[in-house]
Amino acid sequence: MVVTPEKLQHTHEHLPNHDSIAVLLMGYGEVESYEDFANYNEQALNLLTAKFAPVPTWVYPPLAKLLALFDRHEWGHTHHDFISPHNAIFEKQRAGIEHELQHKWGNKVQVFKAFNFCAPFLPGQVLAEIKNQGFEKILIYPLLVVDSIFTSGIAIEQVNKALAELSDGEQHWLKGTRYIPSFYNEPEYISLMARLVEEKVSSDLATNYLPSQIGIVLLNHGCPHKAKGFTSGIDESQILYELVREKLIHRYPLISVGWLNHDTPLIEWTQPNATQAAKNLIQLGAKVVIFMPIGFATENHETLLDVHHIIHDLEKQYSGLDYVQMPCVNDHPQFLKMAAGWANTQISELMKEAGQEVNLQLSVHHHHHH
Secondary structure (H helix, E strand, C coil): CCCCHHHHCCCCCCCCECCCEEEEEEECCCCCCHHHHHHHHHHHHHHCHHHCCCCCHHHHHHHHHHHHHHHHHHHHHHCCCCCCCHHHHHHHHHHHHHHHHHHHHHHHEEEEEEECCCCCCCHHHHHHHHHHCCECEEEEEECCCCCCHHHHHHHHHHHHHHHHHCCCCCCCCCCEEEECCCCCCCHHHHHHHHHHHHHHHHHHHCCCCCHHHEEEEEEEECCECCCCCCCCCHHHHHHHHHHHHHHHCCCCCCEEEEEECCCCCCCCECCCEHHHHHHHHHHCCCCEEEEEECCCCCCCHHHHHHHHHHHHHHHHHCCCCEEEECCCCCCCHHHHHHHHHHHHHHHHHHHHHCCCCCCHHHHHHHHHCC
């Protein structure tokens, strides 16, 4: 039997881990088997669409099945049985962040992953596992760039639902909780985004194009303008864009935000969408357009298929231009280091909460003897 890192997570059952911390790393998750599309869509409609569209709940199941047919067509026929790499990349992110954290805290800290829409990693299932293993403290960590009702908001909603179901007796088993909302304005992340673009330009484009002919579309996750008064993510995404743009604009003047919207009828989405953004830059003389996802940390069907479609359509309209599709930050070693770094502060707060002073020097020395 092959023991995957997945399995290892669950082999050492311990009794109450009074000073241990479970980091709950949360992402969307994406369907890997076409049979799961309808179920996935229904979850997504329930959790996401309900926040901005006036859709009665009885519509969800049939609508989910209908959407599943579209998905099946798009992923299966148009894209030769595309399987999203999202979950596999997310597992690498989980393992990498855990590795970084254990470097500092030893195995007092373990990282578990939960997906909003995919069993067997639904938040309820994973929290039951965390409780089983005797953890009493968790750090809720949505690995999502922008804080909004559609990202961390639904993560907390699902965690709360699970915690309500998992409580027993008078005392809740959970003794400490911390939370990391997002990292859209973290200087290290901003610098990394800009640097990845600069490296791409100098390795692939600098010899063929003048800097002023290089169009850069910084891709953000599209947001509906009205979200019933919830944080919709527009302000945060806008700030993220401005900060990355500021680092590039002096060398590359043609930069635009491009929102990856879901084309739902009757809903007003953020503008310009990625296609319009590219057209605008082409009109200003761009001879090559780079699409760089800054609002997504993990590759998914939007950053892959949607951007692929956009480029395909542009190629038909403008011949003789070049297009570059860049990957998300994914498991870039520097990103994993910084993501672990953002967790350190909260972990040390959680450790202190039990009135226990942790001597980091000691934990580091002990760790080297393993």
